[in-house]
Amino acid sequence: MSSAVIAGLLVFGAVYLFMQREMLRVILGFVLLGHAGNVVLMAAGGSARRHEPFGAPGDLSTVADPLPQAFVLTAIVIAFSITIVMLVLAVTGRDEDDDTEADPEEARS
Amino acid sequence: MSGALLPLFVALPLLLSALLLIVGDRRVLHAVGLFGTLLLAIGGALWLVTDFAGSGGAVAHGVAQWPVGISIPFVADMFAALMLAVTAVLTLVCSWFAYASGRAATVYFAPLVLVLTAGVNGALLTADLFNLFVFIEVMLLPSYGLFVLAARHKGTERQVMGARLYVTLNLLTSTIFLMGVGFIYGTAGTVNMAELAGRAATDGTVAISAAVCLFAVAIKAAVVPIHGWLAVAYPATSPAITALFSGLHTKVAIYAIYRIYAVVFDGDAHWLWIGVALCCLTMVAGVLGAVGEKTTRSVLAFHMISQIGYILLGVALFTLAGLAAGIFYLLHHMIVKASLFLSTGAIEVRYGTGRIGALSGMAKREPVIAVAFFVAALSLAGLPPFSGFVAKFSLILAAVDTGHVIAVIVMLAVSLVTLLSMLKIWNGVFWGSAEAPAPHAPAPAGDGAVATASDGVVATASGRRISAALAGPAVVTACLTLALGLGAEVLMGVSTTAAEGLLDTSTYVKAVMDS
Amino acid sequence: MIGVTVGIVILAVACLAAAFRILRGPTEADRAVAGDLLLFGFVGLIALFGVRVANEYTFDIVLVAALVGFLSALSLARALTRGKR
Amino acid sequence: MTEILTVLGNVLIVAGALVFATAALGVARFRDAYMRVSAVGTAGGLGIVFVVTGALLLQPSVSNVVKVVLIITIHLITSAVGTMAIARAAYLTGTPLERYAFDELAADSPTSDRDKEPARKPAAE
Amino acid sequence: MSWLTWPFRVLGFLVWYAGQIVSSSTAVLRDNLTPGQNSTPGVARVRTRCRSDLEVTLLAALITLTPGTLTLGMHDAPVAAQRRRDAEDIRTLYVHSLYSGDADSVRDEVRELEIRLLRAVRRSGGTS
Amino acid sequence: MLLACLAGALLTCALAPLLTRVLGRDAGWLLAVPLLGAAALIALGYDDAAHSPAEPTPAVVESLPWIPSLDVGLALRLDGLSLVFSLLVLVIGAAVLCYATRYLERTDRVDRGKHAGFYALMTGFAAAMLALVLADDLVVFYVAWEATTLCSFLLIARSGDGAREPAIRTLLVTVAGGLVLLAAVTVMIVATGTTRISAVLTHDVWGGQPGLTTLVAVLVAVAAFTKSAQFPFQAWLPDSMVAITPVSAYLHAAAMVKAGIYLLLRFSPVFSGVPAWTVLLVTAGLVTAVFGAVAALRRYDLKELLAYSTMSQLGLLTAMIGVGTTAALSAAVVHTVAHALFKSALFMGVGVIDHNAHTRDLRKLARMNPRMPVTAAIMVLAAASMAGIPLLLGFVSKESMLAAFLDAPGPAWTPWLLTATAALASVFTVAYSARLVLGALGGRRGTMVREAPVTFWAAPAAGALAGLVLGLAPFLLDGLASAGASAAAGSTVEKHLAVWHGPVPELFVSLAVLATGAVLVLARRRVHAVLGPRAFPFSALDGVDRAREGTIRLGGVVGSWTNSPAPARHLAIPAVCLSVVALLAVWRTSELPPVRIAASEPLDWLLALLIGCGVVAMMGARSLISAIVVTGVVGFSITVWFFDLGATDVAMTQLLVEILTVCVMVLLLRRLPARFSSPGARRRVVALLVAGAAGLATTAGVWMLTGRREASPASEYYLTHGYNETGGSNLVNTILVDFRALDTLGELTVLGVAGLTIAALLHGRRPAADDPAPIDERSPVSDPGTNTVFVRTAAWLLGPVIVAMSVILLLRGHYEPGGGFISALVGGAGFTLSYLAAPSDERARVRLPYLWLIGLGVAVGTVTGLLGYLDGSFLRPLHPSVLGFELTTALVFDVGVYLAVIGVILAAFNLLGRPPSDTTKVLPGEPEPGASGPDDPPGSDAAEGTRTEVRKRRRTARRNTPADPATARTPHATHDPGEVNPR
Numbered sequence A: 001m002s003s004a005v006i007a008g009l010l011v012f013g014a015v016y017l018f019m020q021r022e023m024l025r026v027i028l029g030f031v032l033l034g035h036a037g038n039v040v041l042m043a044a045g046g047s048a049r050r051h052e053p054f055g056a057p058g059d060l061s062t063v064a065d066p067l068p069q070a071f072v073l074t075a076i077v078i079a080f081s082i083t084i085v086m087l088v089l090a091v092t093g094r095d096e097d098d099d100t101e102a103d104p105e106e107a108r109s
Numbered sequence B: 001m002s003g004a005l006l007p008l009f010v011a012l013p014l015l016l017s018a019l020l021l022i023v024g025d026r027r028v029l030h031a032v033g034l035f036g037t038l039l040l041a042i043g044g045a046l047w048l049v050t051d052f053a054g055s056g057g058a059v060a061h062g063v064a065q066w067p068v069g070i071s072i073p074f075v076a077d078m079f080a081a082l083m084l085a086v087t088a089v090l091t092l093v094c095s096w097f098a099y100a101s102g103r104a105a106t107v108y109f110a111p112l113v114l115v116l117t118a119g120v121n122g123a124l125l126t127a128d129l130f131n132l133f134v135f136i137e138v139m140l141l142p143s144y145g146l147f148v149l150a151a152r153h154k155g156t157e158r159q160v161m162g163a164r165l166y167v168t169l170n171l172l173t174s175t176i177f178l179m180g181v182g183f184i185y186g187t188a189g190t191v192n193m194a195e196l197a198g199r200a201a202t203d204g205t206v207a208i209s210a211a212v213c214l215f216a217v218a219i220k221a222a223v224v225p226i227h228g229w230l231a232v233a234y235p236a237t238s239p240a241i242t243a244l245f246s247g248l249h250t251k252v253a254i255y256a257i258y259r260i261y262a263v264v265f266d267g268d269a270h271w272l273w274i275g276v277a278l279c280c281l282t283m284v285a286g287v288l289g290a291v292g293e294k295t296t297r298s299v300l301a302f303h304m305i306s307q308i309g310y311i312l313l314g315v316a317l318f319t320l321a322g323l324a325a326g327i328f329y330l331l332h333h334m335i336v337k338a339s340l341f342l343s344t345g346a347i348e349v350r351y352g353t354g355r356i357g358a359l360s361g362m363a364k365r366e367p368v369i370a371v372a373f374f375v376a377a378l379s380l381a382g383l384p385p386f387s388g389f390v391a392k393f394s395l396i397l398a399a400v401d402t403g404h405v406i407a408v409i410v411m412l413a414v415s416l417v418t419l420l421s422m423l424k425i426w427n428g429v430f431w432g433s434a435e436a437p438a439p440h441a442p443a444p445a446g447d448g449a450v451a452t453a454s455d456g457v458v459a460t461a462s463g464r465r466i467s468a469a470l471a472g473p474a475v476v477t478a479c480l481t482l483a484l485g486l487g488a489e490v491l492m493g494v495s496t497t498a499a500e501g502l503l504d505t506s507t508y509v510k511a512v513m514d515s
Numbered sequence C: 001m002i003g004v005t006v007g008i009v010i011l012a013v014a015c016l017a018a019a020f021r022i023l024r025g026p027t028e029a030d031r032a033v034a035g036d037l038l039l040f041g042f043v044g045l046i047a048l049f050g051v052r053v054a055n056e057y058t059f060d061i062v063l064v065a066a067l068v069g070f071l072s073a074l075s076l077a078r079a080l081t082r083g084k085r
Numbered sequence D: 001m002t003e004i005l006t007v008l009g010n011v012l013i014v015a016g017a018l019v020f021a022t023a024a025l026g027v028a029r030f031r032d033a034y035m036r037v038s039a040v041g042t043a044g045g046l047g048i049v050f051v052v053t054g055a056l057l058l059q060p061s062v063s064n065v066v067k068v069v070l071i072i073t074i075h076l077i078t079s080a081v082g083t084m085a086i087a088r089a090a091y092l093t094g095t096p097l098e099r100y101a102f103d104e105l106a107a108d109s110p111t112s113d114r115d116k117e118p119a120r121k122p123a124a125e
Numbered sequence E: 001m002s003w004l005t006w007p008f009r010v011l012g013f014l015v016w017y018a019g020q021i022v023s024s025s026t027a028v029l030r031d032n033l034t035p036g037q038n039s040t041p042g043v044a045r046v047r048t049r050c051r052s053d054l055e056v057t058l059l060a061a062l063i064t065l066t067p068g069t070l071t072l073g074m075h076d077a078p079v080a081a082q083r084r085r086d087a088e089d090i091r092t093l094y095v096h097s098l099y100s101g102d103a104d105s106v107r108d109e110v111r112e113l114e115i116r117l118l119r120a121v122r123r124s125g126g127t128s
Numbered sequence F: 001m002l003l004a005c006l007a008g009a010l011l012t013c014a015l016a017p018l019l020t021r022v023l024g025r026d027a028g029w030l031l032a033v034p035l036l037g038a039a040a041l042i043a044l045g046y047d048d049a050a051h052s053p054a055e056p057t058p059a060v061v062e063s064l065p066w067i068p069s070l071d072v073g074l075a076l077r078l079d080g081l082s083l084v085f086s087l088l089v090l091v092i093g094a095a096v097l098c099y100a101t102r103y104l105e106r107t108d109r110v111d112r113g114k115h116a117g118f119y120a121l122m123t124g125f126a127a128a129m130l131a132l133v134l135a136d137d138l139v140v141f142y143v144a145w146e147a148t149t150l151c152s153f154l155l156i157a158r159s160g161d162g163a164r165e166p167a168i169r170t171l172l173v174t175v176a177g178g179l180v181l182l183a184a185v186t187v188m189i190v191a192t193g194t195t196r197i198s199a200v201l202t203h204d205v206w207g208g209q210p211g212l213t214t215l216v217a218v219l220v221a222v223a224a225f226t227k228s229a230q231f232p233f234q235a236w237l238p239d240s241m242v243a244i245t246p247v248s249a250y251l252h253a254a255a256m257v258k259a260g261i262y263l264l265l266r267f268s269p270v271f272s273g274v275p276a277w278t279v280l281l282v283t284a285g286l287v288t289a290v291f292g293a294v295a296a297l298r299r300y301d302l303k304e305l306l307a308y309s310t311m312s313q314l315g316l317l318t319a320m321i322g323v324g325t326t327a328a329l330s331a332a333v334v335h336t337v338a339h340a341l342f343k344s345a346l347f348m349g350v351g352v353i354d355h356n357a358h359t360r361d362l363r364k365l366a367r368m369n370p371r372m373p374v375t376a377a378i379m380v381l382a383a384a385s386m387a388g389i390p391l392l393l394g395f396v397s398k399e400s401m402l403a404a405f406l407d408a409p410g411p412a413w414t415p416w417l418l419t420a421t422a423a424l425a426s427v428f429t430v431a432y433s434a435r436l437v438l439g440a441l442g443g444r445r446g447t448m449v450r451e452a453p454v455t456f457w458a459a460p461a462a463g464a465l466a467g468l469v470l471g472l473a474p475f476l477l478d479g480l481a482s483a484g485a486s487a488a489a490g491s492t493v494e495k496h497l498a499v500w501h502g503p504v505p506e507l508f509v510s511l512a513v514l515a516t517g518a519v520l521v522l523a524r525r526r527v528h529a530v531l532g533p534r535a536f537p538f539s540a541l542d543g544v545d546r547a548r549e550g551t552i553r554l555g556g557v558v559g560s561w562t563n564s565p566a567p568a569r570h571l572a573i574p575a576v577c578l579s580v581v582a583l584l585a586v587w588r589t590s591e592l593p594p595v596r597i598a599a600s601e602p603l604d605w606l607l608a609l610l611i612g613c614g615v616v617a618m619m620g621a622r623s624l625i626s627a628i629v630v631t632g633v634v635g636f637s638i639t640v641w642f643f644d645l646g647a648t649d650v651a652m653t654q655l656l657v658e659i660l661t662v663c664v665m666v667l668l669l670r671r672l673p674a675r676f677s678s679p680g681a682r683r684r685v686v687a688l689l690v691a692g693a694a695g696l697a698t699t700a701g702v703w704m705l706t707g708r709r710e711a712s713p714a715s716e717y718y719l720t721h722g723y724n725e726t727g728g729s730n731l732v733n734t735i736l737v738d739f740r741a742l743d744t745l746g747e748l749t750v751l752g753v754a755g756l757t758i759a760a761l762l763h764g765r766r767p768a769a770d771d772p773a774p775i776d777e778r779s780p781v782s783d784p785g786t787n788t789v790f791v792r793t794a795a796w797l798l799g800p801v802i803v804a805m806s807v808i809l810l811l812r813g814h815y816e817p818g819g820g821f822i823s824a825l826v827g828g829a830g831f832t833l834s835y836l837a838a839p840s841d842e843r844a845r846v847r848l849p850y851l852w853l854i855g856l857g858v859a860v861g862t863v864t865g866l867l868g869y870l871d872g873s874f875l876r877p878l879h880p881s882v883l884g885f886e887l888t889t890a891l892v893f894d895v896g897v898y899l900a901v902i903g904v905i906l907a908a909f910n911l912l913g914r915p916p917s918d919t920t921k922v923l924p925g926e927p928e929p930g931a932s933g934p935d936d937p938p939g940s941d942a943a944e945g946t947r948t949e950v951r952k953r954r955r956t957a958r959r960n961t962p963a964d965p966a967t968a969r970t971p972h973a974t975h976d977p978g979e980v981n982p983r
Ligand code: NA
Pocket: E030, E031, E032, E033, E034, E035, E036, E037, E038
């Protein structure tokens, strides 16, 4: 249940930020959404077993599922890469502004 | 082909890409590496196609040969092989255009395209949903690079916005897909497609989870109501890249929808009506958007949306005829769309604008390009004797066969409006006196991405015309659509084989389980 | 282990107080300071959560946190001057 | 022995958390940014040292001792240096110093326009 | 043979410094936990005799770690002054203090810390 | 033979451009030969079949496979109907080609190819028509149908700028009809299970399913109406008169419009009994007949007049087919032939006049003096045939039609009503025929117009004469008419044509028509005065245009819904959709598997609280710094959460990533405005609602879809076999580098390409200008050199620790927390520290070729994977023994990961944190990205100068425009560090 609430909170913030004007806030929204995805993945392994998966544990019933952890590791790094790219994109191409809504062409027509 | 070789579809482009980065700025080496690898990929894919021709079947290989369910399985069947072949051909053609238009003259181009190829191949071959997510990302990252590489000089506002929109929407898609994969693992305890086979049809929670994945790829495929981003974002890069992406990204998403629905849902008839409804809406919204647009590439981008409705109708019907028609449509569309983007792109590159009405007389000035465009446009509208006709006809036949009257009416009406919008381009760009338009000043390496740059009629100047190298890709693809129309049986035969593999997934599943 | 739980709660509350200061300001410097404090708080929280679940590698991660947490403080300082060194 | 360590560890942890809490209190209550920086640099730094030491007592081992010594050293250095960087940045960007009794830094700035700022006037004592 | 005594000097310094922290903590804590504020904040100029970067960094860090005081920054003497090879006092620290009352007491406190620190860390010992 | 004829026609089409290039306009002579040859072949072939005793209904059948999987083949079948139409198509086609040799303008040697397009399209048109009338495959039929549409479009379109709009309208109407035909074709194929027209026609589905039959009948009828310009799809035909005369002649006499008639006749056997078919055809046909005839009376342009006449005549034909009796069908066949003859002659005759008099307006012609006896004779003969004057073929066919109308089945009043209406149309026909002839004869004064050469008038003369000969000896047509009618009726019909049938009713009707017509001709001025000013209340042409514009306008509206380039709406829509999906899922799901163990612990909620506060703070943050800091709050809370769930590696990675992200953000932050705008109340409310729904959906999803199953088989495998199989005790790491190394290979590629993408992004352009805060430069503590001493000392102290940790983490990754990513991120942190500690941007660079590193990383990863083939599979880890130590290639793989991560971090810091005139190499031998555009030689002074100039101008512009929103929002925007205090 805590995973569910945490994921919900993260998505809530993410979607709210998506709907803001500034690119940076949209990016921050994606940071949150990335967290949410990872929380979902971790939850998918089941949050009842929490012992770190090392070696060849005798009692499997308390050890966390290592597969979602590997998924999350991969996902974190991928999200990191894309976040950097998006941050660069937010400051590239135009001076000063990272506003996502100004569109002179539309204003003209 | 032995299944163990399948990972080479990913490994070789990746390795080449890495080596090109290491050797640095040696343009000839880059071109040789890029085209060589692509030719190799085409060869490999055709090898697979011939393997499966006739009797169908599938080869699979668990990468690194861990036990089944632990290894990431790579599987090829006819559908995958066809997609591998056509995507590689498209990449080749678009890269050719990029080189011809001066777009590829950077140290980044060839490595990025190669990584993109690796990603596409991996996404097509993998039978593991998380791995699919990874390969979608492997496709996307170089795409971001290629997208922005296009607008080399400081782009217009809209281009920057387009790039941002492209990145954000794709990121959203991948994250939702990732969540869906999480849910699938949460409910089914596996992300292996073979182990998931049919699970969504029997287990409601798996169905919901898989639906999240489908939803995500549907965003990528630009299905209504999440279609608008594509029409805004795609025209914001250079023509070659628009063509490339239209052939790769949306199509891989469509491939994933076909695959997931066939395997995980086992074609569950329960939900098909939703698919049919969404497909009809997509067709209509796309084509209406297209007639309303003002630049060639925006028109074409909206068409892509409309055609995606057609293609997905194949899976929404989920009969042999429907799937075969859908696959045929998919392959045909990849080629024709590229042809259209590349013919109008050649004009854009050469004359500096793609604004409808800012050009005229291209039919007289550039007859070769005009013919290429005309052929592809007719094919897109589904007129015989081009491949588009066979695609549309077989799809309508399948829809009539299943009694989807509304879908048939929509398809027919939409093809008329499609023709209308194509006429809009023809009228605004190709017809008229040939004297007025002339090459734009910055031509040779001209910025193809300035689709919206010029409002007025382009200034008069004498000058060169579109070179053979630049026109080549459009002509080749236009010839392909004619050949695929006249020789439709070949493609229809293999599409049917591919469709059989989707209708009865046991071969696919067995191949993975035995790998 | 009650001390650990109490410690966690106290640290968490302290972090919340810091978060409040971040929103409140009034100056950007105040926000940066509160951010610095937050980082410390999380280093402590990691340590405490680690001993709570008896994670073998608690101190590895705390060590990493102490090493790189520094970067965020420096970055915040850099953020205040908007890039001026 | 283990119990003693456990109790001591728990006590240290709570103590560290409380020291840390004073930093938070300072951040919440102090008048200006510099006072807050001061509080964080000290209590934040030391509080965590206490907490980590307490944690060590709960999981004592040789390798952990080495790690914790490293952690404490590193943490003390980095928290101090980080705090100073923030403090300087705050000063350079003109963050006001509230009701100060003396300010030789301002006095040493030759033609600083900061003098004009009312916030920098010495508090009436 | 002063390097032999070095570890002991360091240890002694650490003990002294811990005491300093405890004593100054009480002042801060008292102020912090009681209503109202009775601090006398200010920034004082402190010339240091630290020669190396390590020494000056240590001094600044220790000042910062001491409750109630904080190093704001450093100023180097002009190039001309630095030419004197043996010159000390070429670096000036600016120290923010909460409870010292005036600039001179800040200087005194720091000076004591500095002397003890340098005596501890310099292998030769002492500040000369 | 049929295939050969078709192939010959197509070959002619293919050769036409070439021949035209050689022969100029005279190519028409040569091109006509194969058409005539084909006609002869077809006639002979049919004759053979007709005399073979085996065949009850004579037909020649040939086929070639095309798409067997759809049962589509190039099946051709020659029966009586096909015979009639293919002869018309080929013979009249040949005649028009011959005629065109003189109609077209003579070309010089230079532009010989000018008419290549015309001849190619005309012969193509003939080939398409031939395929259409011979097709025995529904799909081939449709293909040919569309091909005629295309040919006519192109032929019309190439007649100049004025022809564009008519061509488009023609295309749209006829393609719309084509789509209806396609619908009919598919329904027929699905209903009958075959594509063979001959099989479809005899299929018994038609008798059993009246609904289906009606549907198809209506679809076929509508398709034919569009092609044959029947009401209400008639508008395009007169509109398309802009095409040159040979085109019109062919279009009206034998090609385009006749395709519709052929379609109706072809499907008569099936649908003639269907009430909807009859009603539709008769009504539309008669309405068109009258309407067209009346409209023709009002025209001045001879061609236009003829166009309306075609409409009218086709209306009669359509109605005739609708009547559907054998008599009616045979009458229709005969009239089709008659119409083809007189209409081609008339069009070509008008063309001759137009060509020589340079006008075809009868008002202008009246002021001229044409001395063209032959042409006049042709016009008179052909028009008389059209008017149904005895002794001409038109009279014979018209009389047959009237007879069929009089015998029409149905209630007693129908024959009378039909006959009366047809007679009315015929009366007007007489009138407009006279108008045409009188107009064509012209005046007696004014410019004299000379007769054309024989080569010019030969073709129309042949048509007119054929009408006369067949009118005098109609029995010559008996065979053809009987064959055609038999095929159209689906039963054997013997048609005997004669000039004189005795005093039958239709004769009286004919006489009455002629008499009334004569009256109208005599009173022609008054008639015109009555009809002339009356415009029809609506124009179908406007209808087409309005529909077209309306669609385009609607398209603009639909497009504008999603036209915004701002991500907000595009991102919100999926959120809303997902919420709806979740709502449905929650609503539909009745039973869920039980939750396994109470998965939440009290302290979890503390973390949830922290995360919640962080999220809310992020939403509310108005300053960049707070946003970044509270992002850290969330990130660190998540880190703790992962750690709490037993994911040590994940927590470590998350922590490192979080901090490095903050560092990168700070690099960029100086280029962004310091504060966010405050959203309006409405936007905020909408955003909150959408976000709330999405959040709830996610919570519901996670709650429903996780934590409700046993441990997965995969996880049990890893936990029980992972260590033994790989020798690694860090199971997460073994998954990363052994079991699922492919994921990791993809991931390191993603990272590397991110570096590449950043470089590409900054290739040739720059990030937005720096916007540093106003710094008190004279403050004693402002010198960066002095004040970075502390950090530099710390970095100097920590550096070895970082390096050591990085190495340790890398080496131990397989066994304890660590591995390539974590160690590389720690190493990256070292580079970040050295960047942050440097006294100036210039000295902050790390001179490593980062793209090269990235390439190396990917290469190492891939090559390690390829080495796995030594043990049978890609990415199979090897465990070679080196000097007694067992190694694993997984470590090498991790090194690849390490290199890629370092590469991307270096790329980020070097590219974003560098000063403007930096010259870091990204690759050995690669010019600095952004240092110069590809068009400038790298480092050229000119390029540098231009860029500096641009920057200067940008600054100036910024300072001079106070209204600039960026300036308004950022108080420091005009600050230029260069101006304050050059130290
Ligand atoms: Na107090």
